[in-house]
Amino acid sequence: MALTIGRRGFLQTAALAGAALTLPRMARAATPFTMQAAWINDAEFSGYFLGMDKGYYAGEGLELTYLPGGPDVIPESSIIAGRADLTLTTPDTTIRAISEQGAKFKIIGTQYQKNPIGVVSLKKNPINAPADLVGKTIAVPPVNIVTIEALLALNGIDKAQVNIVPYAYDPTPLVKGEIDASLDFTTNVPFTIGQLGEEAHSFLLYDHGVTLYNDTVVVTEETLATKRKELVSWLRASRKAWAENLADPALYPPQWESTWFAGTGRSIENEVFFNTAQKPLIDTPDGIFSMSEEDIEKNIKALAAVGITGTRDMFDTTLLAEI
Amino acid sequence: MASDRSFWRSPALRNLLVLLAAWEVIGQLKLVAGGALPPVSAILARFWLDRADYPGHAAATVWSSTLGFLIGNALAIMAGVLFVLFPRLQRLARGVNIAVFALPAIAIAPILVLTLQGIAPRVVLAALGVYFVTMTATVVGLSQYDSRSADVVRAYGGGDWLVMKLVRLRGAIPDILGGLRIAAPNAVLGAILAEFGGGGRWGLGTYLLGSLGRGDPARLWGIGLMATLIAGLSYAVFALISARVLGSTRSVTLNTALPPGDGDANAPLALKIALALGAAALPFILWWAFIRLSGVPEMIAKTPWGVVDYLFIADTSAVARAKLGAALMQTLPITALGMVAGLGFAFLLAISSRMMPGFIRAFMPIALVTQTMPLVALTPLLVLMLGRGISVTLWITISVTFFPAFVLLMQGLQRVPQSVLDLPRAYGASAWKELRMVSIPAALPYLFAATRLTVPRALLGVMIAEWLATGTGLGNLLNQSRGYLDYGMIWTVASVSVLLSVAFYYLVLMVERRTLTRLGMQVVE
Structure with missing residues (x-):
């Protein structure tokens, strides 16, 4: 390593020196820690809301700042730019960034053992398996085009045989029959479809070869080296909060109506549905966030189908072991 | 000032009521897109149910758009005055001005979110939306003064500054107000666009994003109408002020003296070349400086050189060029069609407004709604009515382009x-x-100025349609690149779309110069 010190390095050193000077007076003060979420506030992030409300992060000595996401927020950008210490994202973007652009990321855990993304259709015009998509129109958010490519590739379907159009997160075209299916969270949109008087039908991509995690917990190698203790604390508090939230998925969302879910434009019934539906995708006997060797292997294999080269060393399970 | 009684009897009000009644009937009977167009009563009922949600979101949008409006307009008016006093400065800044004008907001929003944080992307996008309109209006107003009044000031010993103060600034006020009037909805739209994409909890854009998944068009229209209300109120304020001011400043008779020619025509060739080169280089220098000052790492924030490297030098450059080329082949032909459609529509409207003023007064509220209704809220309606082909692209392009051109033509x-x-x-x-x-x-100079306004915006319209409905071309490539974490492509699409818009602009300008010079008229800046 060169003996130069960058501007950020200098500021950090200065801040550390400053902190060291004031340490005796505020020894018990919490360490600021920022997490970047992948989307706007909804039940997908219930565990973190619970952890903050119940003081589980504070109990671990973390002063957690929570940043909601959005369509233009690329979660990885927040950790590259130093705006967040940790982000929730998808394994395909992270691993592509590591293998193709040399990004220094590590995946240290995963919220979803199975990706909730699936193909959602209407019961009266059901899409039961990837093969049914041939000759049909499916709406896909442009950012998820990699995911649908993986599904088609792993099931031996030529991309040209499926009509892929943009999805703007509104299920109306599906309900009105303008499209045959959409790629969306199976834990979420079926609720709305039911509200609109139709019955939804869906399958998980995970059950058709796209064996990927979702909301993987990603950090930069630099953060891993300098804030290891805080990361373990975050994992420990988050696991505790998630377990508590999933114990009764209908309990907490109504309590956040005027706090975390205020003004989101979504209904509390929708959040309860979401929280309940995601339980089997998050729960694991090894403890929430854990990554088994077998599953890591499955992720690498699924990504290989779309030409993304992942390796075992992109995943770091040692922090989970320290919880 | 019309009395209350005459307002209640006015044809404008009657037309508006007829229109609302027709909307209600169409919505109730689910005549449009199987009920995707909700009746007015359903929108109002939903709005009432959601009344607790609105204050927080509206306040956030008003706050960031006002901040952007103030910053953008202060810069614009200052720049306009400086440009008129020092024409060479205007030449030097021409590249920057045109680039700011031509920036397709949807290509810039992701870049601002990458490089800035908090409400900064919202404020910057709002400010970018107002700068060019107001700056141009200021320059037009200051340039098109009556030379006879200036002669009077000069005859009494007044200099440039006195002419500026007593004649030009005074004469420019209606134009500046006209600019602010168009700029106001732009600021609101810019802020909402950044809210939609940028993460955060408050703002009409955030509310819209959260509401999309409900499949409830009444809510989406409610948000759109709230945005319209905010934009409409700001528009109305400046329209009212300008209506009061305009009567006192218009010439009573036509000035037959030719306006002074290009003051820099006799400048040495070397200086001209230096200014032209400087004008071309300045946007890139500012871009480079912005990246350096933001302190965002090279991997996500590309400098101009980073884009050149990505597109021509890096190992993957051939793949990148092929992707970009394919997208351009899809986007460019339809953009040309969209330009003609948008301008034609604006021209027809302007002519009709002279022939049938009542019809236009009734149409204006709808026109304003099309300017402030976030198109993403209308996507289901549009694709259900128009499909996902050329017609949806053309209608989106017309709705994005016609309004500024129409206002300018009317002027x-x-x-x-x-x-x-x-x-x-x-x-x-x-x-x-x-x-x-x-x-x-x-009005020919204004027709050309309107063309210059319309043509680059056509690219924006086409990119929005590609993003929301058709899934082709540059608009789609930009969004896909986010999923691929392909930062190089995000910056490439943004810069290529700006360069293209600037190229379109110059094409019009060349034709304009030739025609107007031949007719002995002055180019409207």
């Missing part, structure tokens, strides 16, 4: 002095003949 038509209009009337000419022989030729 041109309105500035024709009364005495000139009296002549054909005295000879019994029809309204159409008067338009054809007097008003349209007199």
Whole structure:
């Protein structure tokens, strides 16, 4: 390593020196820690809301700042730019960034053992398996085009045989029959479809070869080296909060109506549905966030189908072991 | 000022009521897109149910758009005055001005979110939306003064500054107000766009994003109408002020003296070349400085050189060029069509407004809604009505392009002095003949200025349609690249779309210069 010190390095050193000077007076003060979420506030992030409300992060000595996401927020950008210490994202973007652009990321855990993304259709015009998509129109958010490519590739379907159009997160075209299916969270949109008087039908991509995690917990190698203790604390508090939230998925969302879910434009019934539906995708006997060797292997294999080269060393399970 | 009674009897109000009633019936009977267009009563009922949600979101949008409006306009008016006082400075800044004007907001929003944080992307996008309109209006207003009034000041020993103060600034006020009027909805739209994409909890854009998944068009229309209300109020304030000011500053008679020519025509060639080169380089220097100052790492924030490297030097450059080329082949032909459609629509409207003023007054509220209704909220309605082909792209492009052109054309038509209009009337000419022989030729500089406004915006319209409905071309490539974490491509699409818009702009400008010089008219900046 060169003996130069960058501007950020200098500021950090200065801040550390400053902190060291004031340490005796505020020894018990919490360490600021920022997490970047992948989307706007909804039940997908219930565990973190619970952890903050119940003081589980504070109990671990973390002063957690929570940043909601959005369509233009690329979660990885927040950790590259130093705006967040940790982000929730998808394994395909992270691993592509590591293998193709040399990004220094590590995946240290995963919220979803199975990706909730699936193909959602209407019961009266059901899409039961990837093969049914041939000759049909499916709406896909442009950012998820990699995911649908993986599904088609792993099931031996030529991309040209499926009509892929943009999805703007509104299920109306599906309900009105303008499209045959959409790629969306199976834990979420079926609720709305039911509200609109139709019955939804869906399958998980995970059950058709796209064996990927979702909301993987990603950090930069630099953060891993300098804030290891805080990361373990975050994992420990988050696991505790998630377990508590999933114990009764209908309990907490109504309590956040005027706090975390205020003004989101979504209904509390929708959040309860979401929280309940995601339980089997998050729960694991090894403890929430854990990554088994077998599953890591499955992720690498699924990504290989779309030409993304992942390796075992992109995943770091040692922090989970320290919880 | 019209009395209350005459307002209640006015044809404008009658037309508006007819329109609302028709909307209600169409919505109730689910005549459009199987009920995707909700009746007015359903929108209002939903709005009432959601009333607790609105104050927080509206306040956030008003706050960031006002901040952007103030910053953008302060810079714009200052720049406008400086440009008129020092024409060489304007030449130097021309590249920056045109680039700011041509920036397709949807290509810039992701870049601002990458490089800035908090509400900064919202404020910057709002400020970018107002700068060019107000700056141009200021320059137009200051340039198109009546040289006879200036001669009076000079004859009494006044210098440039006194002419500026007593004649030009005074004469420019209606134009500046006209600029602010168009700029106001732009600021609101810019802020909402950044809220939609940028993460955060409050703002109408965030509310819209959260509401999309409900499949409830009444909510989406409610949000759109709230945005319209905010934009409409700001528009109305400036329209009212400008209506009061305009009467006192318009020339009573037509000035037949030719305006002073290009002051820099005799400048040495070397200076001209240096200014042109500087103008071309300045946007890139500012881009580079912005990246350096933001302190965002090279991997996500590309400098101009980073884009060149990505597109021509890096190992993957061939793949990148192929992707970009394929997208351009899809986007460019339809953009050309969209330009013609948008301009044609604006021209027809402006002409109709002279022939049938009542119809236009009733149409104005709808026109304003199309400017402030976030298109993403209308996507289901649009794709259900128009499909995902050329027609949806053309309609989106028209809705994005026609409004500024229409306002500018109207201004041109309105500035024709009364005495000139009296002549054909005295000879019994029809309204159409008067338009054809007097008003349209007199408004020609404004028609060209409107074309320059429309043409780059057509690319924005096409990119929005590609993003929301068709899934092709540059608009789609930009969004896909986010999923691929392909930062190089995000910056490439943004810069290529700006460069293209600037190229379109210059194409119009060349034709304009030739035509107007031949006719002895002045180019409207």
